[in-house]
Amino acid sequence: xxxxxxxxxxxxxxxxxxxxxxxxxxxxxxxxxxxxxxxxxxxxxxxxxxxxxxxxxxxxxxxxxxxxxxxxxxxxxxxxxxxxxxxxxxxxxxxxxxxxxxxxxxxxxxxxxxxxxxxxxxxxxxxxxxxxxxxxxxxxxxxxxxxxxxxxxxxxxxxxxxxxxxx
Amino acid sequence: xxxxxxxxxxxxxxxxxxxxxxxxxxxxxxxxxxxxxxxxxxxxxxxxxxxxxxxxxxxxxxxxxxxxxxxxxxxxxxxxxxxxxxxxxxxxxxxxxxxxxxxxxxxxxxxxxxxxxxxxxxxxxxxxxxxxxxxxxxxxxxxxxxxxxxxxxxxxxxxxxxxxxxxxxxxxxxxxxxxxxxxxxxxxxxxxxxxxxxxxxxxxxxxxxxxxxxxxxxxxxxxxxxxxxxxxxxxxxxxxxx
Numbered sequence: 001x002x003x004x005x006x007x008x009x010x011x012x013x014x015x016x017x018x019x020x021x022x023x024x025x026x027x028x029x030x031x032x033x034x035x036x037x038x039x040x041x042x043x044x045x046x047x048x049x050x051x052x053x054x055x056x057x058x059x060x061x062x063x064x065x066x067x068x069x070x071x072x073x074x075x076x077x078x079x080x081x082x083x084x085x086x087x088x089x090x091x092x093x094x095x096x097x098x099x100x101x102x103x104x105x106x107x108x109x110x111x112x113x114x115x116x117x118x119x120x121x122x123x124x125x126x127x128x129x130x131x132x133x134x135x136x137x138x139x140x141x142x143x144x145x146x147x148x149x150x151x152x153x154x155x156x157x158x159x160x161x162x163x164x165x166x167x
Numbered sequence: 168x169x170x171x172x173x174x175x176x177x178x179x180x181x182x183x184x185x186x187x188x189x190x191x192x193x194x195x196x197x198x199x200x201x202x203x204x205x206x207x208x209x210x211x212x213x214x215x216x217x218x219x220x221x222x223x224x225x226x227x228x229x230x231x232x233x234x235x236x237x238x239x240x241x242x243x244x245x246x247x248x249x250x251x252x253x254x255x256x257x258x259x260x261x262x263x264x265x266x267x268x269x270x271x272x273x274x275x276x277x278x279x280x281x282x283x284x285x286x287x288x289x290x291x292x293x294x295x296x297x298x299x300x301x302x303x304x305x306x307x308x309x310x311x312x313x314x315x316x317x318x319x320x321x322x323x324x325x326x327x328x329x330x331x332x333x334x335x336x337x338x339x340x341x342x343x344x345x346x347x348x349x350x351x352x353x354x355x356x357x358x359x360x361x362x363x364x365x366x367x368x369x370x371x372x373x374x375x376x377x378x379x380x381x382x383x384x385x386x387x388x389x390x391x392x393x394x395x396x397x398x399x400x401x402x403x404x405x406x407x408x409x
Binding site: 044047048051052054055058059060062063134135138139141142143145146147150 | 247249250261262263264265268270322323324325327328330354356363365368375395396398
């Protein structure tokens, strides 16, 4: 008899977890904290930040060279040009904002809505987002060198990309 | 009478011819002897030369240069933490993420040079072994430790690193050959020429391995068995490939 409330609690817990899981695709509260701290290490600062950004963008364009057509305005033809370096850093700064508020539900929603509006008219195919994710998921471990959780990033990137894509 | 004189004259002339030939032979023999003597002297000289110490082999010089270079880097704080020197006459540092990625970043192009971009340390089957000396984590006597690469993958779109799987094994005890093994995964970084392996997914994080190929070749590395999170050194071994 004593067991019953415990079993019920356990069940409720499992159901709650399953629901939460369904909502954030495995990017749960603890996973978000993990991603936050690993991002802080990888994002680094100063010149190293620029190098990290460059490595990510090179990996993106190596996968989907056609995506360059979206960035004509920011001098994409020369990846080392100040205009494009500024752009690369701007995009990572946006990602930085999102990641740093992953644990503040309301603010996060506002930011993702804002980013969704920014990207709306640009008609970005889903596979460009996939290329961004693949690039990030390969450069991150090389940048971090240790202690990184691929699954955590996998789940949380999907969650963020979904927010920006709006679907 | 005339006949006799003729015979004597003939004999004398043939004897004269014989003597001439003998003389010629005598001179030739002497010349040969002289040559032999010269040859003998040359051999003696060669023997003496061989007794002198031999020229240093290229690999030793390479290693010595690398060791001096390592000390210089350490002393002068040449490049920042995540940067690597381009080498060459004019010093330049670039990010470790830019080596061997198909894009020339160093002014002298060294970041894409074959010497720097050898994939050998990450080849499947590459095995590095040495005597591990433990300073924490295990109470073991110095025994053999082996790191073997079991799988490797280099992505075209990001080729500055090779993602690898490997196995760390070390002897616990020599008599019964008790050996412990740990599956690892990680990557080889061309820029830093460093093999970093952490615990494989789903395994208990016990050990990680860090190998620096700091002797300017693919066959020697400075390896550490470390704690995967803190990177505190548990054991060290000077590894050679076999």
